[in-house]
Amino acid sequence: MAMLGYGIGMMHERTRRSLRATLVGVAACAVVAGLTAAVGGTENELHTGAAGAVTGIRLDGTVVSPLASAAGVEANVLLFVMTDCPISNRYAPEVRRLHDEFAGAVRFWLVYVDAHRPRDELREHRASFGYPFAALRDVDGALAALAGATVTPEAVVFDAAQRLVYRGRIDDRYVSFGVARRAPRTRDLHDRLRRLAAGETLAFSQTRAVGCYIPGA
Structure with a gap:
């Protein structure tokens, strides 16, 4: 009987220890969840209020705030390109169509990540591909860093409240570098x-862009 009582006592002790461990684990999870809620949030929330202060340098040397609010403008598109990226260049006609379709409601900015090139060379590139909107030189990579752009072409969209709402491909024509469909199945940028x-x-939503890697991104 003494041995039986001892065994039952040990079982109760194990149960108490197990219960204490469970409660500690639950408390720890609650703390972690609280920290996650405190520092987490969606991608567009993390950029709220910070984007408007970003500046870019136009090809004529003037400094502008590409994400600043403007009457009637519902979105700003930063289109990251590189002069010698073949995929960037092949998307020029589609980008022109998007610009024409959403003129007035959407403001486009061409962002050259190869800003080390002479301004005249960038001007010539912009003119030769018929881009009908302003171009910026991302001299110190600030725009690419803010937007999280890593390849060209990559479109990054901010809404009228300067929240990041989309980053990724223009459409899904390119499956991988050098492999393309005859026609896109999804027009991601157009839809947004x-x-x-x-x-x-x-x-916020994101798709994988296919193109030329941005140096240092």
């Missing part, structure tokens, strides 16, 4: 711009 132009509020 259509919804923003209609006044819709978007949560």
Whole structure:
């Protein structure tokens, strides 16, 4: 009987220890969850309020704030390109179509990541591919860093409240570098711009862009 009582006592002690461990684990999870909630948030929330202070340098040397609010503008698109990237250059006609379709509601900016090239060379490139909107030189990589752009071409979209709402490909024509479909199945950038132009509020979304890697990104 004494041995039986001892065994039962040991079982109760193990149960108490197990319960204490469970409670400690639950408390730890609650603390971690609280910290996650405190420092977490969606990607567009992390950029709220910070984007408007970003500046870019136009090809004529003037400094502008590409994400600044403007009457009637529902979105700003930063299109990261490189003069000698073949995929960037092949998308020029589609980019021109998007610009024409959403003129007034969406403001486009061409962002040259190869800003070390002479300004005249960048001007010639912009003119030869018929881009009808302003171009910026990302001299210190600040725009690419803010946007999280890593390849060209890559489109990064901020809404009228300067929240980051989209980053990624223009469409899914390119499966990988050098491998392309005859026609795209999904027009990712067009879809986001259509919804923003209609006044819709978007949560952040991202797709994988295929192109030339941005040096240092």
